[in-house]
Each structure stands twice: as structure tokens, then as C-alpha cells.
Amino acid sequence: MSLSVLLPAAGLGERLGRGPKAFLEVGGKTLLEHALSAFAWAGEVLVALPPGYPQPPRSGVRFVAGGPTRQQSVWNMLREATGDVVLVHDVARPFVVREAVERLLKAVSETGAATLAIPVPDTLVEEQSGSYGAVIPRERYRLVQTPQGFRRELLLEAHREAIRLGQDYSDDAQAVLALGYPVALVEGDRRMFKLTYPEDLDLAEGLARTWNC
Ligand code: CTP
Numbered sequence: 001m002s003l004s005v006l007l008p009a010a011g012l013g014e015r016l017g018r019g020p021k022a023f024l025e026v027g028g029k030t031l032l033e034h035a036l037s038a039f040a041w042a043g044e045v046l047v048a049l050p051p052g053y054p055q056p057p058r059s060g061v062r063f064v065a066g067g068p069t070r071q072q073s074v075w076n077m078l079r080e081a082t083g084d085v086v087l088v089h090d091v092a093r094p095f096v097v098r099e100a101v102e103r104l105l106k107a108v109s110e111t112g113a114a115t116l117a118i119p120v121p122d123t124l125v126e127e128q129s130g131s132y133g134a135v136i137p138r139e140r141y142r143l144v145q146t147p148q149g150f151r152r153e154l155l156l157e158a159h160r161e162a163i164r165l166g167q168d169y170s171d172d173a174q175a176v177l178a179l180g181y182p183v184a185l186v187e188g189d190r191r192m193f194k195l196t197y198p199e200d201l202d203l204a205e206g207l208a209r210t211w212n213c
């Protein structure tokens with residue numbers, strides 16, 4: 001089974017407010033460098049960068065221009081990928097737990113489509129005009145992470161259908177599910193959090209000090 005790793009890195013990091021997160025340093029390395037070293041074992045690696053940003057010199061990695069949305073960035077990589085299976089991983093998640101990736105790959109080889117996800121740790125409540133509203137049974141919900149993995153032909157079909165319908169999904173599992181194809185949920189890891197807000201930088205710097213996964 002050949003594998004292509006697609007690394008969407010073309011976002012502008014607007015909520016974090018420090019420019020594109022791919023070039024942000026944590027633990028002395030950019031988030032892009034974290035992702036490239038986590039997946040250095042993969043046969044084929046593609047990265048979507050924000051258009052106009054310089055491509056770092058890296059052998060064995062193909063850089064493509066990202067699009068205005070995550071889905072379009074993934075599409076720009078997917079149409080050039082050649083593996084039987086593709087793994088899509090947000091560069092904004094610099095801490096990649098090897099065992100979680102192995103669990104995911106096993107599920108993808110068995111089912112054709114899987115994503116990492118974690119339970120909701122806190123009480124989940126609907127906000128009603130700034131007040132505490134209806135409590136949602138958190139046991140029924142999961143927080144979705146990446147990597148997500150799919151048979152390449154399946155993800156291609158899902159993206160083509162999303163484009164045809166004019167849909168723009170925030171992750172690839174949604175596009176596959178919209179085809180009616182089930183996506184397995186595989187136990188993720190809270191350390192694989194996505195750097196999204198400024199305070200996430202402090203969490204990431206702290207974790208980087210002891211990281212050896
Ligand atoms: N991404 C991408 N192309 C886009 C938008 C997002 O490749 N047009 C990537 C980001 O680089 C990131 C992942 O998708 O690795 C998840 O996106 P997110 O956390 O939303 O990052 P940004 O879009 O950069 O942040 P923001 O939404 O705050 O601007």
C-alpha cells in the first residue's frame with residue numbers, strides 16, 4: 001500500500017494573529033518543519049503553502065500553491081498525489097503522536113476512510129445570548145483531529161462531488177461522508193491539538209520542552 005501525505009499549510013492564521021502558522025516557530029522549529037519531520041518516513045509528501053510565500057529548500061517534498069480555503073488547498077495537493085492511500089494532516093498540529101498515526105493507518109487499511117477524534121473533556125452547553133443554555137450530552141460528541149486517511153480514489157471522488165455541489169467543508173471526512181461513505185473514528189490524542197488562538201502558543205512551547213513522541 002503506497003502512501004501520500006498531504007500537509008495543508010496555506011492558512012493565514014488570522015485567529016492567532018502572527019501570520020501564516022506554517023512559518024511560526026515552536027520549540028525552535030517552524031510548524032512546517034515539525035510536520036515534515038513527523039512524516040519524513042512517508043514515500044510521498046506534498047505541502048500547500050500560501051501563494052507568494054517562499055518554498056523552503058527540502059528535497060523529496062513537493063510544494064503546491066494553496067487555495068483560499070482549506071478544502072481548495074487539499075484539492076491542489078490531492079490532484080497531484082499518486083499513493084493508494086492519502087493522509088491529510090494540518091500543519092497547525094505540530095505534535096504528531098506516532099501511535100495515534102499507526103492506529104489511524106490500521107483503520108484506513110481496514111475501512112478505506114478514518115479520522116482521529118477525541119472525547120469532549122468539558123461540559124458542553126449551548127450559548128443563548130451570552131447565557132448558559134441547554135447542556136448537550138457530551139458523551140455523544142467527539143472533537144475531530146487530523147490526520148485523516150482515505151483511499152485516494154475515494155477522496156478524489158468526494159472532492160469532485162464537493163466542487164460540483166459548491167460545498168466547502170472544513171475537513172475531508174465531511175466530504176467523504178457526504179458521498180454516503182462511513183468514516184471510522186479512531187482514538188486521537190489531546191497533544192495533537194491545533195494551534196488556533198494566541199494562548200495555544202504558550203501550551204505548545206511548554207509541550208515542546210518535553211516532547212519525544
Ligand atoms: N489551511 C490551508 N489553506 C487554507 C486555509 C487553511 O492549507 N486556505 C490549513 C492551515 O494552514 C492549517 C489547517 O488548514 O494547517 C487548519 O486550518 P486553521 O487552523 O483554520 O488555520 P488558518 O486557516 O491558518 O487559521 P485561521 O482560520 O485562524 O485564519
Ligand code: MG
Nearest residue numbers: 011012013070
Ligand atoms: Mg482557517
